[in-house]
Amino acid sequence: MKLREGEVRIPSGCAIAGILNRSGQRFNGNTIISCIANMHQRSNGLGGGFAAYGIYPEYAEQYALHIYYDHEKAREECEYYLNHNFNIALQGPVPLRRQAKINNAPIIWRYFALPKEGRLFQEEIDIEEFVFRSVMYINSSISGAYVASSGQNMAAFKGVGYPEDIGEFFRLDDYSAYMWTAHGRFPTNTPGWWGGAHPFTLLNWSVVHNGEISSYSTNRRFLEMYGYTCSLQTDTEVITYAVDMLMRRHGLSMEDTVNVISAPLWEDISDDNQARLRRVYSSLLLNGPFSIIVATGNGLMAINDRIKLRPLVAAEKGDCLYVSSEEGAIKVVEPSPDRIWSPGGGEPVVGLLYGKEKLIEPEPKIICAQSA
């Protein structure tokens, strides 16, 4: 007899995990797969994904565009657009290990590309802004094409399935990275589809998220005024765009960004700066329960909502920093960490590569200076 809704309990709740080697030493994708597979029960097979940093050293300067197509026509249309705007150094399908557990995969290609200088001159914008606008254009205007990732020396591998099967499918054992993040999905309010799996990425940013953003519509309307189009039907998308806007475009420090997205309650706001941020960016407060890992090429930041409605554990061993929804997932790959702790609500855990001081360096890149 088939059980109906209400007669069956699915005890899931999304899982996140991240591992950073601060010395930049790269390690195989199997480690993060073991980590996220340990929390199998937190997902329900409707989404899994990984972000990997440092995997394309041969093409480190190029933007690695990983794009999903629903059909060949979308690929033709998107490649026409890319050829017009980018110099493509290399392109081809992403290597996959086809298997029974992963079905209905889209056509998955990657392109190592840099914007054409002529196009940058015409648009009078810097390279990152150009790539950002291209991603928004493809996602919103080319029917059946979705950008999975668009950063340098990094990529997102995501789809519908349990995360360990998605890892197999994308042959993550063939890659090594100095930082991996992972997600196991239990979609609650939105469909489980390939473009809607985590991580959500833009340029070098990637975000994996456990929870739900009740303020999605408020955040989305605010971001739309600044040119961000939310087209992937998942609340997590606004987190990626919010950190991109605050830290890359507006040049906010990490502390200030945290004070915006996970602001203290009004009664706990202690100084003018916090109060000002709370007013100016009130529409970017992420309301609702969440634990997230935000990563860039320089490192990662894991943070909870301000009253910690989702679990988060962090651990350190030598050069490595681990963050995860559950302690078991850390202990399965590192049985004896030097230190293990639960960060409080709104209290970020930050891990940066040695020699890096920020998640991104926000100097504006002027086109003329680059061409000279």
Next chain:
Amino acid sequence: MAVIDASKYSQQELINILNNLTDDDIEITGLCGQRYVACGWKNQKRLILEGVPGNNLAAFADGPEIIVHGNAQEGVGNTMSSGHIQVHGRVGDIAGYGMRGGELFVKEHAGYRLGIHMKAYQDHKPVIVVGGSVGAFAGEYMAGGTIIVLGINTIQPLIGHYCGTGMYGGEIYLRGDYPVKHVAPNIEKVVISGKELDNIIDYLHRYSIYFKYPLEKILDEQFTRLTVQNVRPFAGLYAGFVS
């Protein structure tokens, strides 16, 4: 004694094996996040756990004695009715959620929402003793039972924000200094000493034995008892309706 290596089994297999064992003494090794150990057990079995038991350890349990050599995750002793749990490490969030009897001793820290909705009835009196500090919302909506927080080896504040918010029964005992502004406004705070400690001295004594920490050092600092000033704090909420 039966010895089970948890790493050899899937989650479901492990739970099936444990539920079908007839032994009274069981040791489980190699735990790493397996959920629902001793969940719903109505028996007097003795369990020794090595590793990290997963979420909802001993949830709804009624009677078993459990010793964890390591840390535990979220939801330890969730809604348990009776029994004894000792964790020789730290516990995650919502430990002792809705607990209605039995004991939970934690050597180190506890996460957010410790003992929220705890309740007591006649001789069912749940007790939680935490050696380190606790996260925010400890004892929120607490209706009965006892929470004791010792603050041993901690650099964190003893309690997080909103301790005892909405509390209307039970007692929370805090050892040493604590951030007063983290305690909910309708809570009565009384510094206690000497004979007034009789209610909890047995628990302190047992903490010192279980985790090998001298009782004299525990008693070195003063204790503060938090209780509700008015057992019906919201009785006057609706105007004109006086009970």
